[in-house]
Amino acid sequence: MSDKxxxxxxxxxxxxDTVRTMQTVxxxxxxxxxxxxxxxxxxxxxxxxxxxxxxxxxYYAVKCNTYAPLLTMLAELGIGxxxxxxxxxxxIQALGVLPNRIVFANPVKRTSxxxxxxxxxxxxxxxxxxxxxxxxxKLFPDAELILRIRCxxxxxxxxxxxxxxxxxxxxxxxxxxxxxxxxxxxxxxxSFHVGSGCLDYGTYFKAIATARKIFDLSEKIGNRMTLxxxxxxxxxxxxxxxxxxxxxxxxxxxxxxxxxxxxxxEPGRYFASAAFTLVTKVINVKxxxxxxxxSFAYTINCGIHAGFRYLLFGRKLTRPEVIRETNEEKYxxxxxxxxxDPADKLYEDIRLPKLQVDDVLIFRNxxxxxxxxxxxxxxxxxxxxxxxxxxxxxxxxQQTEWDRQTIIQ
Ligand code: PLP
Numbered sequence: 455m456s457d458k459x460x461x462x463x464x465x466x467x468x469x470x471d472t473v474r475t476m477q478t479v480x481x482x483x484x485x486x487x488x489x490x491x492x493x494x495x496x497x498x499x500x501x502x503x504x505x506x507x508x509x510x511x512x513y514y515a516v517k518c519n520t521y522a523p524l525l526t527m528l529a530e531l532g533i534g535x536x537x538x539x540x541x542x543x544x545x546i547q548a549l550g551v552l553p554n555r556i557v558f559a560n561p562v563k564r565t566s567x568x569x570x571x572x573x574x575x576x577x578x579x580x581x582x583x584x585x586x587x588x589x590x591x592k593l594f595p596d597a598e599l600i601l602r603i604r605c606x607x608x609x610x611x612x613x614x615x616x617x618x619x620x621x622x623x624x625x626x627x628x629x630x631x632x633x634x635x636x637x638x639x640x641x642x643x644x645s646f647h648v649g650s651g652c653l654d655y656g657t658y659f660k661a662i663a664t665a666r667k668i669f670d671l672s673e674k675i676g677n678r679m680t681l682x683x684x685x686x687x688x689x690x691x692x693x694x695x696x697x698x699x700x701x702x703x704x705x706x707x708x709x710x711x712x713x714x715x716x717x718x719x720e721p722g723r724y725f726a727s728a729a730f731t732l733v734t735k736v737i738n739v740k741x742x743x744x745x746x747x748x749s750f751a752y753t754i755n756c757g758i759h760a761g762f763r764y765l766l767f768g769r770k771l772t773r774p775e776v777i778r779e780t781n782e783e784k785y786x787x788x789x790x791x792x793x794x795d796p797a798d799k800l801y802e803d804i805r806l807p808k809l810q811v812d813d814v815l816i817f818r819n820x821x822x823x824x825x826x827x828x829x830x831x832x833x834x835x836x837x838x839x840x841x842x843x844x845x846x847x848x849x850x851x852q853q854t855e856w857d858r859q860t861i862i863q
Contacts, residue, residue: 467494496725510684599634601641602647603665603668614649658701723822736813739752749786753790765800776815783808
């Protein structure tokens with residue numbers, strides 16, 4: 455990673471002010487929802503990562519958000535990529551990223567994908583079971599295997615990865631390494647994923663300690679591993695990230711003090727989240743009275759089958775911000791998406807000022823698992839993404855015209 459060519463200007467975009475200008479100066483009607491993508495936030499996150507987790511090389515988890523300018527920017531910044539499918543690999547290769555900056559981090563890969571990886575020299579890949587091991591042996595015997603172990607955080611925004619992926623670290627891990635060696639396959643390291651939006655930082659410590667034990671057992675049978683992949687799960691909030699980084703750095707200096715083990719991570723949410731703000735508007739207001747107290751049901755023009763789809767996976771949303779100046783009184787309300795599906799309910803029992811039709815609501819930190827999960831259900835358009843860049847980078851010069859004016863028009 456190199457940051458010598460990056461200049462970062464701290465003043466990121468004032469989104470409420472930009473939206474107000476769109477309304478008042480340009481008469482924008484906000485008929486369709488859209489995202490504002492402030493790409494300078496990505497550089498911001500890159501610089502924070504390098505400062506706080508200097509030993510760990512990030513491999514961006516492409517699945518989280520595949521917006522082309524975001525991928526281009528990350529590629530230009532020199533980080534690596536975690537690809538979960540052949541198509542993701544193709545996308546990243548198209549940016550000029552070389553095989554040594556890609557890890558194929560899906561423990562179960564299709565035949566065509568393994569053959570593609572072999573043809574293009576994408577050697578590093580995860581696995582967690584015997585069946586995959588034998589398939590890789592047959593289709594890509596030179597692959598460099600990373601064994602994924604299970605280590606689940608008790609508290610995370612999105613849990614459940616461990617139910618599907620990651621072998622039992624106590625017995626199965628060692629057995630799988632033995633099997634791989636008996637097949638003459640290379641096992642170069644250990645990976646795990648504690649859960650997305652991990653709030654239980656000690657899990658990283660525990661997982662790194664567990665990985666150390668497996669490194670030691672593996673070395674005892676003559677297989678010295680050189681790679682530790684601590685997966686994703688990081689929240690992009692500065693304080694949360696600083697706290698988790700402290701725990702991780704401490705675990706690394708305790709269990710992997712020497713630099714002969716390369717440490718990588720697969721952050722998705724960390725890079726994509728803060729760069730995106732979803733801009734929506736209220737299209738209907740219904741009033742109800744419960745014991746004389748008014749409450750409101752609002753419908754907005756984006757819902758669970760579009761940008762809010764990750765609600766289906768149990769993720770709690772941050773509160774919307776109302777762009778118009780409102781009086782302080784707040785009322786209980788429900789917010790619905792625009793489709794005919796009764797499951798298209800975004801909020802229940804939150805308190806907001808009284809809204810009107812055409813009021814604009816913005817949702818910040820909306821770049822993770824939003825655009826990639828959106829559908830056209832009920833015939834609604836995909837939300838457009840309007841890029842903004844307030845960063846100078848020698849390889850990104852052609853993109854610096856993405857100024858505030860580009861969004862406003
Ligand atoms: N790596 C793997 C294997 C994943 O499955 C995921 C997310 O599901 C990620 C990385 C990215 O996780 P996050 O966005 O929480 O950083």
